[in-house]
Amino acid sequence: MSSSKLKTGHQIDASAVLGWGVDSDSENDPTYPLRDSPADPSKRLDWVRPTRQVPNVEILRSIEYNQLPAVVGTSVPPSGLSGVIRRSAFRRSESDWVHWLMLLGADRVNMVEGVVQDLGQGRIPNILAERGIRSAWQHERQKVVTKAVVVAGLSVLAIALLSRRAKSRRRT
Amino acid sequence: MPRILHPRDAIVRVTRSCICGSDIHLYNGLIPDTRVGSTFGHEFTGVVEEVGPEVENLKLGDAVIVPFNIACGQCQFCKQGLYGNCHESNAQATAVGGIFGYSHTAGGYDGGQAEYVRVPYADFGPMLIPEEMDLDDAVLLTDVVPTGYQAAEMAGIQLGDTVLIFGAGPIGIMAARCAWLFGAGRVIVIDWIHYRLEFVRSYGPAEAYDYRQIDDMAVFIKKITDGLGADVCIDAVGADASGNALHTLFGKMIPIEAGSAIALHWAINSVKKGGIVSIVGVYGPTGNMIPIGNVVNKGLTIRANQAAVKRLLPRLIEHVQAGQIDPKALITHRVPLDDIADAYHIFAAKLDNCIKPVLLPNRR
Numbered sequence: 001m002s003s004s005k006l007k008t009g010h011q012i013d014a015s016a017v018l019g020w021g022v023d024s025d026s027e028n029d030p031t032y033p034l035r036d037s038p039a040d041p042s043k044r045l046d047w048v049r050p051t052r053q054v055p056n057v058e059i060l061r062s063i064e065y066n067q068l069p070a071v072v073g074t075s076v077p078p079s080g081l082s083g084v085i086r087r088s089a090f091r092r093s094e095s096d097w098v099h100w101l102m103l104l105g106a107d108r109v110n111m112v113e114g115v116v117q118d119l120g121q122g123r124i125p126n127i128l129a130e131r132g133i134r135s136a137w138q139h140e141r142q143k144v145v146t147k148a149v150v151v152a153g154l155s156v157l158a159i160a161l162l163s164r165r166a167k168s169r170r171r172t
Numbered sequence: 173m174p175r176i177l178h179p180r181d182a183i184v185r186v187t188r189s190c191i192c193g194s195d196i197h198l199y200n201g202l203i204p205d206t207r208v209g210s211t212f213g214h215e216f217t218g219v220v221e222e223v224g225p226e227v228e229n230l231k232l233g234d235a236v237i238v239p240f241n242i243a244c245g246q247c248q249f250c251k252q253g254l255y256g257n258c259h260e261s262n263a264q265a266t267a268v269g270g271i272f273g274y275s276h277t278a279g280g281y282d283g284g285q286a287e288y289v290r291v292p293y294a295d296f297g298p299m300l301i302p303e304e305m306d307l308d309d310a311v312l313l314t315d316v317v318p319t320g321y322q323a324a325e326m327a328g329i330q331l332g333d334t335v336l337i338f339g340a341g342p343i344g345i346m347a348a349r350c351a352w353l354f355g356a357g358r359v360i361v362i363d364w365i366h367y368r369l370e371f372v373r374s375y376g377p378a379e380a381y382d383y384r385q386i387d388d389m390a391v392f393i394k395k396i397t398d399g400l401g402a403d404v405c406i407d408a409v410g411a412d413a414s415g416n417a418l419h420t421l422f423g424k425m426i427p428i429e430a431g432s433a434i435a436l437h438w439a440i441n442s443v444k445k446g447g448i449v450s451i452v453g454v455y456g457p458t459g460n461m462i463p464i465g466n467v468v469n470k471g472l473t474i475r476a477n478q479a480a481v482k483r484l485l486p487r488l489i490e491h492v493q494a495g496q497i498d499p500k501a502l503i504t505h506r507v508p509l510d511d512i513a514d515a516y517h518i519f520a521a522k523l524d525n526c527i528k529p530v531l532l533p534n535r536r
């Protein structure tokens with residue numbers, strides 16, 4: 001490195017910066033992750049597997065695996081219509097665009113299922129609070145007010161249009 | 173209350189957890205297979221409450237840093253130090269290993285924005301928090317510090333290099349700090365949020381620019397370097413990037429792309445020929461519109477990964493203890509777990525000068 005390279009056209013003097021160069025390493029090329037590639041390619045599949053977890057719920061498995069990984073997450077097993085979509089998504093590989101689009105679709109369906117389930121249990125979800133309305137009111141009140149006014153305005157307009165259409169339909 | 177499901181599990185009572193830029197991608201619905209009812213949160217410290225029969229190195233009451241990757245420590249990829257790519261921890265996808273609280277695409281594990289968490293492979297991942305270490309520093313060692321450090325490491329910085337970083341969130345800020353440790357000659361950060369640019373100017377330190385005041389990124393970068401571009405570029409923005417209407421439309425509004433990839437686009441076009449682009453910004457698994465032809469024509473090297481936290485912790489703990497890195501300076505908000513909805517909104521909308529929010533266990 002030429003010292004001029006450290007000084008051209010900028011304000012921060014590198015050598016004065018705290019910790020400058022303490023991890024510099026001219027051998028760091030190739031760097032992580034290539035640096036630590038295994039020396040012996042025949043060892044690729046040769047590891048002692050951890051104890052296998054026996055899942056107590058349905059686990060969807062990527063078809064790119066030839067066996068279930070030793071440890072699995074069990075937080076939310078697939079269920080309902082979204083579960084049906086997810087199961088069929090998992091018939092396709094991670095390389096298949098449709099696999100992911102189906103999962104994204106299932107996520108949206110799952111949101112509706114969540115609200116319906118809440119309502120079914122007599123709980124009215126407070127979506128505004130869940131989206132942080134309190135902090136919005138505190139830090140960006142104007143935006144909240146503008147949004148509310150726009151939404152209110154649009155709803156009034158929609159109601160007016162609908163009732164006019166209903167009226168004119170009754171007249172004919 | 174989570175239960176032990178595998179002999180190498182532990183149950184940890186959370187003492188600190190954070191909200192991360194990665195959580196914003198989940199929050200905005202950009203990551204597939206995010207199921208209703210799952211608990212988010214991959215950055216947390218805690219106290220060991222229960223251990224499975226195969227966990228011999230932890231005992232009840234130990235205070236631990238829990239890396240965000242779930243890694244077995246013995247598969248081919250773990251042996252290679254690729255702890256973000258463990259082959260024994262994510263049933264739903266082979267590309268990435270398990271991550272706490274990060275959708276079923278990352279294994280379907282409940283995360284740390286909670287009171288208790290099931291920690292798989294607890295005999296391998298967690299590390300004891302050094303006695304004199306502040307919990308606020310410790311919790312940032314679970315992701316922010318290693319990710320920023322690895323971003324700089326993967327960029328293969330040589331002494332004197334000009335390092336260009338997109339994003340002045342916690343990750344970009346930390347990448348700027350760490351770029352100096354690798355011997356950068358110049359560190360430039362791009363964002364549009366002024367309080368963050370201001371922060372990184374002194375914390376990095378770095379030259380910092382608002383992209384909204386820049387007509388054309390590639391031209392601007394060439395102008396302020398020697399005309400050839402930056403030696404290395406780091407994408408610390410990921411799928412929620414703003415700054416380009418087309419990417420916002422296709423990446424976020426009608427997600428045909430796996431998120432908006434404009435920062436990556438700028439990185440590819442602003443780096444010198446033969447340069448390196450290091451990506452730690454997170455994208456969905458489908459695909460993005462990026463100028464791949466330029467990657468070919470310019471002969472670029474692209475390096476990317478989820479940070480392999482465990483691999484870097486020993487060195488990073490030294491850096492924190494030596495005062496080279498001051499993680500907790502990034503923390504702007506301390507919020508009880510009960511008020512998490514507001515913390516998410518403040519962090520996602522970049523309100524109240526927020527850089528990094530930390531969730532505290534509920535007052536009992």
Ligand SMILES: NC(=O)c1ccc[n+]([C@@H]2O[C@H](COP(=O)([O-])OP(=O)(O)OC[C@H]3O[C@@H](n4cnc5c(N)ncnc54)[C@H](O)[C@@H]3O)[C@@H](O)[C@H]2O)c1
Binds near residue numbers: 411
């Ligand atoms: N690879 C990993 O291991 C890993 C770990 C943690 C976080 N991440 C990812 O790193 C990224 C950043 O995380 P964070 O916590 O700092 O998030 P953040 O949301 O706080 O920061 C992102 C910053 O990028 C800025 N930005 C938006 N568009 C931009 C553009 N076009 N050019 C420049 N800046 C732009 C935003 O204003 C914001 O300040 C996210 O994608 C996150 O998922 C990756």
Ligand SMILES: [Zn+2]
Binds near residue numbers: 193214215316
């Ligand atoms: Zn994170």
Ligand SMILES: [Zn+2]
Binds near residue numbers: 243244245247249260
């Ligand atoms: Zn592994």
